[in-house]
Amino acid sequence: MTDPTDALRAALSPAILARLQSLRVTDGTAIAVLDASGMDAAARTALEDEVKAALSGRPDVREVRIALTADKVRRRIIAVGSGKGGVGKSTVAANLAVALARAGRKVGLVDADIYGPSQPRLLGSEGVKPQAHDSKMIPVQNRWGVPMLSMGQLIEADKAIAWRGPMAAGALSQLVDANWGAIDTLVVDLPPGTGDVQLTMLQKHKPDGAVIVSTPQDLALIDARRAMQLFEVGQVPIVGMVENMAGYVCPHCNEVSDPFGLGGTEAAAADLGVPFLGRIPLDIAIREASDAGTPPAAGDGPQARAFADLAVRIGAWLDGRQER
Ligand SMILES: Nc1ncnc2c1ncn2[C@@H]1O[C@H](COP(=O)(O)OP(=O)(O)OP(=O)(O)O)[C@@H](O)[C@H]1O
Ligand SMILES: [Mg+2]
Structure with a gap:
């Protein structure tokens, strides 16, 4: 035959x-x-x-x-974290990855959120199972040019809750050590808080830098400080803070209001002595595009601009550093 x-x-x-x-x-x-x-x-x-x-x-x-x-692939890991849940980490991680890819980098995305994986939905590849070769996983491709692996592809949603620390740690390693090929930058979307996945990330796959997402509210900022402390203890440099859901643009009258306050994250960043990386507005178009699996950073509206600006700052940070 x-x-x-x-x-x-x-x-x-x-x-x-x-x-x-x-x-x-x-x-x-x-x-x-x-x-x-x-x-x-x-x-x-x-x-x-x-x-x-x-x-x-x-x-x-x-x-x-x-x-x-390749024998040795030099790849930098950027972790996207926050203390509080629901502040838009996954949205920022997905769109940062897409914007970095649009800027010509070879970017991969790891969704490390075991209890609430979001990246398959955000990148429009829900239900696609990754293949494996030589016991290494092969990331799932998509039309945004950002190969991705998600905890959501490893476990069924309703079983996640039964996973204990060591299992979560093992799963995370499978994703980070997958067959990423020529990727030069790996963006990791972390779960909220400071649990097992974050600790494994620090101990086994030490990120080169951490991006902290916060909304402008005081409470979210207090939690952001806590997340930052975890990275500092793990000696992971903080790339900077991103303010998400800043300035609500009314879709009817275009008036900008500030439901969560304004400038809180920038002030907190200045206070903590870390760079402020930019502001992503609270915009219904961002939620709609995200829910539809078409990352707003891939479009050409003002939302894409905000993420492109973020990618420029983070790209500059990457370029300014020595490869490890
Ligand atoms: N700038 C924004 N404008 C409008 N909606 C947004 C924005 N950022 C995030 N969202 C929406 O807010 C919700 C939460 O966002 P996301 O899932 O990215 O947060 P998260 O911090 O990753 O949450 P979790 O802690 O559960 O992982 C989603 O419905 C998302 O579409
Ligand atoms: Mg998330």
């Missing part, structure tokens, strides 16, 4: 074949794993493009997924 991937291999150049570690087709999805050791970002992109072009449009192939492996 001939191997069904033989015809596909024949479509690949010798240079690609030399790097090809595995190739298989499942339900119309071709998954190629390639060794990208020693290649810079441009060469990796060229390799990916070439493989995609060679395999797309072949009979039985509807989608091409590529995973690049």
